[in-house]
Amino acid sequence: MHQPEQLPHSENSIIAELEEAVRGGSSEKRVHTLRQVTNLFLHDGERLSEDQIKVFDNVLCMLVSRVETRARAELSKHLAPVDYAPVDLIQQLARDDEISVAENVLMHSTRLTEHTLVEVASTKGQDHLMAISGRPHLTEAVTDIIVDRGERQVIRKLANNQTARFSDTGYSGMMAHAEDDDELSEIIGLRVDLPNKHLRDLLRRATESVRAKLMASAPPALQKEIKKVIKAIADVARSDGGLVGRDFTLAEEAVKRMKGLNELNDTAIAFFAETRRFGEVAAALGLLNNVPTEMMAKVLEGPRTDIVLIPCRSAGLAWSVVAKILTHRPIKHAIDTDTLKLAERDYGKLSLDTAQRTLRFWMVHNKVEK
Template identity: 35%
Template sequence: MVGVPSLIDELERTLSSGSSVQRADILRRVTDLFLVNVESYTEDHVAVFDDVMCHLIEKIERSALIRLSKQLAPATTGPVRAIHRLAENDDIEISGPLIERSKILSDDFLIELAKTKSQAHLAAIAGRETLTEKVTDVLVEHGDDDVTLRVTGNHGARFSRPGFMKVAEKAQSDGRLAEQFVARSDIPPDVFQHLLRKATEVVKNRLLKNADIDMRVRITRTLADIATEVARERAQIDKDSYSPGIVMSAEPGRLKAKIGELAQAGKRTETIEALAALSKLPVPTVKNLMRQGATDGLLILCKSIALGWPDVKRVLATVGGIETEPEIKKAFERYVGLTSETANRVVRFVKSCKAISKADFQRML
């Protein structure tokens, strides 16, 4: 503690009659002395520095306070009262460095800040290296869109299940947030599905467009599972109640829900009739389309009626004889890459023609 007594004497003189420049200078010297030897100080020593800094904080200008905050932010041991006083300052330029970096600030202190301070303060908390679930929950509850986006993109932040669900609700119509959300590796699978079930088409398309190949496959499979599940939830027809006549007369929604079951049961004729009925094409035209395009023809028909992948796979096996893993994988990649717009364009073209040649078919793709 060499030099401290003289600094304290100088401090008293400066506070009573010194200029703002002199007060800033003595604060700098006190801070430098503290940081240079911080590891060797006892609790009593630190308390002395704390008292000195607290005296100065009330007397010095903004620029000096900003500098002090930045200097103290990385310290693992420090003047606790001074750090807390700076961190609760309404001026984010003063409080921000400590809020975002100081390990001395407790969760309870951060939670109180999040409940009472500005969105800029919440954004600083959201940028901390690590965050516990209880702090993250408060940020999601009280934060605006920018705060939610930042904390969701912070992979050092831990989320509770309710916290994840709240972010998923916000991300349904927010493409940026949805991208940050699905990039997290700790999302429960059912929460991931919940987001995709509720997301707008704009958000779904953005996720598919910008995701890497693994995430795109996961999203596509999840969307396919959701489509199948929703269709089956609406279905009221018993699994064994179909015959060719019933297939042709069933309501489209109920027929779509059962098309996978027809295919799984090996009912090839009924499956083709169902495809024809749902795409509003004559059965011979559907068969011709399948002949011309083989697997692609089936995929186009399935995409045009928005059939989920699990059911598409069953149709491919029963109608197209596609069952090996390499064939299925290739078909899946084709199905993911095929847009509804392209599929519907081919179907419209087929409806306008009496026949379609293989050349016509390839040109449409």
């Protein structure tokens, strides 16, 4: 019959100390024993089998939950780079609410499982996400969650992680984060694994400053691709420049995210108009009025200034924002001063109720007035 693998005498002695510390030792005794075992792993643990390490693992998991934060953090720092560290203990340290305990393990431990990374990324705060974001070889399952939950600094760090892998959904989310973050746009644009469709969309939305920085920083192969994409964008703009028929998925994701963060305000929409990002203007008007983006695109590209006023009033936009939309909207002939003044007067007279009723009429009849 198979006998359990025996530990060497010195290790058995320490296990006995561990069990005594768990059962009733003082706080000082627990910390002292914990340090003894840590030193054992650092100097002799590599020669232990997985079965032997498992013996330590079981007792250590109980002990580590009964010591103070500083001792847990010290243990994490020492064991994080150890390839033979106890597996269950590493998962427990990674789940610790205290970032001083979890950080080193989340950043460096090769014993950490994807399951635990997904759990921590889904449930912990921004400090934990920041630690995970710099970890080598992150999988799509983990990056999808970080992209969804991470704030600006976390997303920038993740985008700078050249070994992290992203799903198409993950990249779409990253692009949405980059809508109002030029620094992130530059970081994403320099990723060699960025799919062409996302590179095209990023460059189409990017400011001239971001395009110039990408051209200056990109390696030769990527620089060539960037030039090619920018030329294609310019060719399309010269031949058609229109909104109708465009894929608004990324613009809609961006404005939806901004609305969730209470950032989809007059300032944001004015910025979109000034930078001629009318896909985002159309998506914003669509979201704020609960109507299709495509309908708003037709309104913005249509010949009638008065029609544009309706969804703007219904969305509650200030005249200063509406003026920027009218001034920069994608039409062949720019609005003149007299027409703009007339529009301002009409906008002042247009009631919220009338604007909302007109939009409902358009939706019911599935058409915009001509």
